[in-house]
Amino acid sequence: MKQVQIIGAGLAGCEASYYLANKGYSVTLFESKNIKPNPVQVSKGFAELVCSNSLRSNELTNAVGTLKAEMRLLNSLIIQAAEFAQVPAGASLAVDRVKFSEFITSKVKQHPNIKVVEQEVVDFDLTIPTIIASGPLTTPDLQTQIQKLLDNDDFYFFDAVAPIIKKESINMEIAFRKNRYEKGDTSDYINCPMNKTQYDQFYDALIHGEVAISHLAGEQELKYFEGCMPVEAMAKRGPKTLLFGPMKPKGLRNLDGTNNYAVVQLRQDDAKDSLYNLVGFQTNLKWPEQKRIFQMIPGLENAEFVRYGVMHKNNFINSPKLLNLGLQLKTNPKIFFAGQITGVEGYVESSVVGLIAAINLDRFTQGLELLSPPSTTVSGALIHYINNASPIDFQPMKANWGIVDELENFNKQDGKVQKKTLLSERAISEIKKYISQI
Numbered sequence: 001m002k003q004v005q006i007i008g009a010g011l012a013g014c015e016a017s018y019y020l021a022n023k024g025y026s027v028t029l030f031e032s033k034n035i036k037p038n039p040v041q042v043s044k045g046f047a048e049l050v051c052s053n054s055l056r057s058n059e060l061t062n063a064v065g066t067l068k069a070e071m072r073l074l075n076s077l078i079i080q081a082a083e084f085a086q087v088p089a090g091a092s093l094a095v096d097r098v099k100f101s102e103f104i105t106s107k108v109k110q111h112p113n114i115k116v117v118e119q120e121v122v123d124f125d126l127t128i129p130t131i132i133a134s135g136p137l138t139t140p141d142l143q144t145q146i147q148k149l150l151d152n153d154d155f156y157f158f159d160a161v162a163p164i165i166k167k168e169s170i171n172m173e174i175a176f177r178k179n180r181y182e183k184g185d186t187s188d189y190i191n192c193p194m195n196k197t198q199y200d201q202f203y204d205a206l207i208h209g210e211v212a213i214s215h216l217a218g219e220q221e222l223k224y225f226e227g228c229m230p231v232e233a234m235a236k237r238g239p240k241t242l243l244f245g246p247m248k249p250k251g252l253r254n255l256d257g258t259n260n261y262a263v264v265q266l267r268q269d270d271a272k273d274s275l276y277n278l279v280g281f282q283t284n285l286k287w288p289e290q291k292r293i294f295q296m297i298p299g300l301e302n303a304e305f306v307r308y309g310v311m312h313k314n315n316f317i318n319s320p321k322l323l324n325l326g327l328q329l330k331t332n333p334k335i336f337f338a339g340q341i342t343g344v345e346g347y348v349e350s351s352v353v354g355l356i357a358a359i360n361l362d363r364f365t366q367g368l369e370l371l372s373p374p375s376t377t378v379s380g381a382l383i384h385y386i387n388n389a390s391p392i393d394f395q396p397m398k399a400n401w402g403i404v405d406e407l408e409n410f411n412k413q414d415g416k417v418q419k420k421t422l423l424s425e426r427a428i429s430e431i432k433k434y435i436s437q438i
């Protein structure tokens with residue numbers, strides 16, 4: 001049996017381990033969280049979703065929805081788990097994070113070809129084919145080791161987690177249930193409405209709230225992950241920024257049809273429907289400040305916080321410079337990288353890169369040419385992006401139609417929705433061709 005090692009039992013590492021184990025490899029999967037958890041890990045299980053519980057849109061006209069459809073065709077373990085642990089969230093695929101992680105952990109631990117080693121990897125055997133999937137919170141000792149391997153091409157940025165509150169502590173005499181634009185058959189979100197006076201007071205408190213970052217930022221320049229920017233940092237960009245972001249009132253009229261100046265949305269976080277997270281409210285405010293300021297939101301005056309937001313460091317490598325299209329390290333063909341550390345952004349994106357790295361490691365050990373999906377697919381477009389982006393100012397990328405190859409002969413007059421539908425159909429047909437080649 002051919003040996004492979006995978007570092008990190010997160011989304012990408014579990015996806016890769018499961019694929020390779022099913023292909024008959026003897027997989028050693030290393031995971032450090034139960035020995036040395038990072039500040040955002042709270043459970044013992046693998047593939048922990050550390051912030052939002054949403055894998056975002058399931059709609060095919062949305063690039064991340066099509067990405068999930070591609071992954072379904074690739075037999076993704078992460079998508080199987082998400083569908084098993086799904087909770088209501090309108091047009092999005094949101095999950096009970098405990099069930100989701102338990103599903104993946106048991107599939108991985110019970111697989112006869114996977115040996116789980118609960119240990120922090122600080123050094124590794126470079127003679128065994130390896131996938132490094134240690135994520136944005138790679139432990140410092142492993143970071144040092146990776147830096148040596150990469151000749152010190154390292155990057156960093158910061159990122160923050162949204163608070164979670166108890167549903168029973170929400171005042172439903174003020175808050176109301178509705179999905180934006182009333183999409184879906186059920187009303188999954190809880191919405192806290194604000195008038196202008198309430199918004200102005202909240203805004204003022206938010207931008208003056210005391211933040212807790214200095215111990216993490218150190219001497220280094222503070223860089224935010226755009227997709228998960230702290231709400232107070234976003235607010236500081238201007239008084240109206242939040243009204244076009246997480247507090248957007250559009251599509252969220254009150255039940256009596258009247259308009260709101262701003263709305264805070266809360267999304268179900270667990271299958272029992274007892275916990276809700278504040279959508280887009282990732283923060284690095286000090287914990288007492290979070291309580292004081294977020295309780296100013298109408299309906300949340302008695303909110304009971306089960307988890308406060310936190311701030312932490314996040315790493316990714318200079319993939320355009322270091323990796324080839326097969327996610328293989330140019331300077332050492334036995335090493336592959338997968339997940340967020342490659343500079344993709346998001347749960348689904350990290351997972352699919354785990355799958356494609358595993359496919360390529362398999363091809364490499366068989367002496368076959370490496371093969372990633374074409375950039376007409378969303379998965380392929382992400383990998384082409386991290387391969388071809390500028391290495392000078394490389395920044396992580398989420399799934400979106402902008403990185404996918406343009407349609408040939410598309411008539412603009414047919415409109416954006418038709419364009420996205422055609423892009424999605426082409427992506428599905430191209431991923432099927434890819435699957436037939438691997």
Ligand SMILES: Cc1cc2nc3c(=O)[nH]c(=O)nc-3n(C[C@H](O)[C@H](O)[C@H](O)COP(=O)(O)OP(=O)(O)OC[C@H]3O[C@@H](n4cnc5c(N)ncnc54)[C@H](O)[C@@H]3O)c2cc1C
Pocket residue numbers: 007008009010011012013030031032033040047048049050051052053119120121122133134135136137138139142159160161228312313314338339340341345346347348350351
């Ligand atoms: C705080 C935070 C919030 C985020 N919020 C979101 C969000 O809301 N939505 C979204 O789509 N994306 C979010 N992301 C981005 C990204 O999607 C997730 O980080 C995702 O989990 C990345 O998957 P991964 O498999 O690359 O890494 P991870 O899921 O982090 O898995 C890496 C694993 O490697 C382990 N590990 C690390 N070092 C070692 C070592 N030395 N030895 C052994 N094991 C090691 C870790 O313990 C971890 O289990 C967030 C990222 C962070 C950091």
